[in-house]
Amino acid sequence: MVDASTGDAPRHDVSDSASDLSSMTNATPEALAAYYDKWAGSYDADLPKMGYDAPIRAAQIMRDHDIALDAPILDAGCGTGLTGLELARLGYRDITGIDISLECLQEAEAKGVYRHLKKRNMNKPLAFGDNGFAAVQCIGTLTYVTEKRKLFAEFCRVVKRGGIVSFTQRADLYDNAFIKAISATSRAGLWEQVSHSDPMPYLPNHKDFGDEKHIFYDVYRVK
Template sequence: MAKQDRAALAAIQNASPEALQSYYDDWAQAYDADLAAMGYRAPQVAARILGEYPVVRAAPILDAGCGTGLTGQALAGEGFEHLVGLDLSAASLAQAEAKCCYRRLVQCDINQPLPLADRQFAAAQCIGTLTYVRDVSPFMRELCRVVQPGGLILFTQRKDLYGDAFQAALDTVTAQGLWSLLYHSEPQPYLPHYEAFGRAQDIHYDLYRTAD
């Protein structure tokens, strides 16, 4: 990945959906190798967290913002068998399909209502993608809608973006009785070998249980 593209990664969070799709389409072929070089381990950490809870391994799991499928690979490594992935980038979805760990892949903008039926997933995750979610509360309500009662929702968010507005958005969903917090991690490394990010871009892992 060229240095100018690395700089763009730090600035692209406010891009339009069209620009974001183009950016990740262009990066899809090199994405896995580049993220490995940056020290990216969030998919494996997230999969281990989800794997510590009594989620049936054959139950449907939603991977929102699945990208090239690194997150799906990690879930499959924990024994999860029925994965559905969503992403904006068609080229990234092609890379995810080649990994053969998803039952279904859907191209969509997760800032819009999800093209999924109610209560069909035992769990959902969104790893390394909330940077691009413009309005957090509606998205989290959508995850609550498609996850079964008593199911799990796991996501990451960067420390520098986990401010009062983000917490208020999560609290709104809690106040609406849609979920309750099970686990909130201390900040953990995100891209430790990426020079444009420092400790301010460490990430939190949050796990919620949907209402029964």
């Protein structure tokens, strides 16, 4: 999933669902699932029009940090599978995707790049065993997670020691509460920071975003 925006995209360029992103920032899990179920059919066409390139950048992070091509990766908030597709293009072949939208998961399944796909609400425990993944990527999804500290702990639980957790967060939402959730995870000895990017493009072709909204790419190594 892509994070909710704070403005409306041009309706002649993208679907109505894409234009209504601003209404979803504080949506309940049920409303969020219904929204993305509706958007799933046009999601893959809408995102490139808005200039969204995070899946490509996220996949390259896995290569840059030497995650083996046969290593199991969890794509948390996989949406329609755009992130998994970019991983597969780089040669990754053991990808598990989770998302709150069943329709998005069906679109992801059609891409044929995931070993497993599961419907999950990431405000709850992930329902995977300990140390089962070499890496987690969570791209364009944290806006919708209220229990971020608990989710970060879950990521560290399901990723083996030495593996990485890679995620994006909008710069305007990288606030004190978000930083505290990261810091608490570090103080608990669960992970250590590897990198924090400069502000990067988010939706540069969006008429209300342009150069005004950016995202950070963070990478942490599980201890």
